[in-house]
Amino acid sequence: MNLNTSILKYIEDVKSGKFTVEEFTAATLQRIKDVDEDVHAYLSLNDSAINDAKKIDQKMSSGEKIGQCYGFPISIKDNICITGTKTTCASKMLENFIAPYTSTVVNHLQNEDAVITGKTNLDEFAMGLTTEFSAYGPTKNPWNLDYVPGGSSGGSAASVAANECLASLGSDTGGSVRNPASFCSVVGVNRTYGLISRYGLISYANSIEQIGPMTKTVKDSAFLLNIIAGQDDNDDTTIDNSNVNYLDGIENGIEGKKIGIIKEMTTSDGLSSEVSAATKDAINDFESLGASCEEVTLPTIPYTVAAYYTITSTEAGSNLARYDNIRYGYEMDSEGYEYNSYISKSRTKFGPEVTRRIILGGFVPSAGHAGKYFLKALKVKSKLISEINSAFEKFDYLIAPTAPVQPFRFGEKIDDPVTLMLLDYNTVTANLTGKPAISVPYRISNGLPIGMQIMANSLQEKALFQAAYALETKTKLPEVPL
């Protein structure tokens, strides 16, 4: 059974009877058994996956209506709720938390007959870029197990790259879908803010974060977005996408389109020579596809990482206040504790990065400091939005490498908080402005992946997929050596 296949090819094969849903699911579960001890993409598995698959086979054989997914296996980041299953956010704080309801995105998938394989690893509460901050140990990069898979949706990216599922849902706050997609050579999409419901996504920085598809091909991401996008009564920030079919016209190409190469992201100090070289080649590819490329400057970009961390920490400080070990939490006897000291003591179960973000989140918006940090950060956001809107008056797309560097070894950057923050340099702009962005696998250099990021204007996902697909046709990447 070839597990290195796309969702669309899988659906074709199941429809033509090449294999059953049960056979493919069983092979996928076997693959997980074979490689996940090394990769550690999953935190928990869905025990009823085989039964779910059998039910879909039965539906097919009895001629019942089948959902669009035809039972393809998909993993879900462990900060997205599914009724009756553990949702840990890779935190000891939620070690035994059983979700009492199902997120809207998973509801959509289940209604369309996808098979959930399990829940994937992340940096604790999605705060990090390497999965090294997971309380349950890091995920390894399937391209080289000594290297980080990116984060925070590192488990999701690795599960797709290692053929432990055909797709995954991650969440992107500052690059948490696109960064691991780039590091593991899969496609990762962060769409217009509000396009996908956040209902059932455990909040970290809700004004910025969004759920996003992670797949092996651009077409698969468009297919998945068709299923999960749309307005939701349970999330008032969702917007109407007028039922756009993102696969329609995906092969139309980008002849005559104008592409802006973001200067600040392609000439920054932190950019590695390999990533720089790949970017130049990608620009040539875009030109050979008939697009015209020109440098564009967005002068606010050097301030975006500080603004992003200020805003997200503030929201984290507020969102994570609910973890007081009274409503959610783990077994800890309250006998002998005063109210506040009990809460403080129980919160020592938070890992180091979450602890620091909560402290920061108290500091930057506090009386006496808000003017220096939080209010300025919000103004940086406004300024960036104006700049990018003017850029999109001239350009159809804005491009840059997804990450300034390739995957690195475990432990290499974890000790320097500023170096870690700067890994987000090329990705936070999309989050702060709410614009859609996609990371497309572009090259394997020295055995490690490099991804290219394409951004488009709000609600221009269809055009975004067209450019991403066009670039994908220019690449020929090796199979993962695992």
Add this chain to the structure above:
Amino acid sequence: MVDEEEIIRVAKLMKIDLEDHGEHVSRVKKMLEYFDILDQIDLSSEEITSQQKSLNELRKDEFIPYDKKLIESLKNFREHYVRAPKMN
């Protein structure tokens, strides 16, 4: 320059027990020092933008029945009440 005492005070307000987390202060300080970059950008003509939604766009304010007793998923409860530590 950020005062370490100030970080410790804020941590306490955020209910973070710094007896066990003292090593975080220097790292938080480093992050705050990086945020000083925000002093270098001219924002004098910028306004803070926000998204607005009118009341009629919000979901109806109505009771949605839930078939399970959520309180039973908590570790400490008695009848309809959550058990919490004593307040001084």
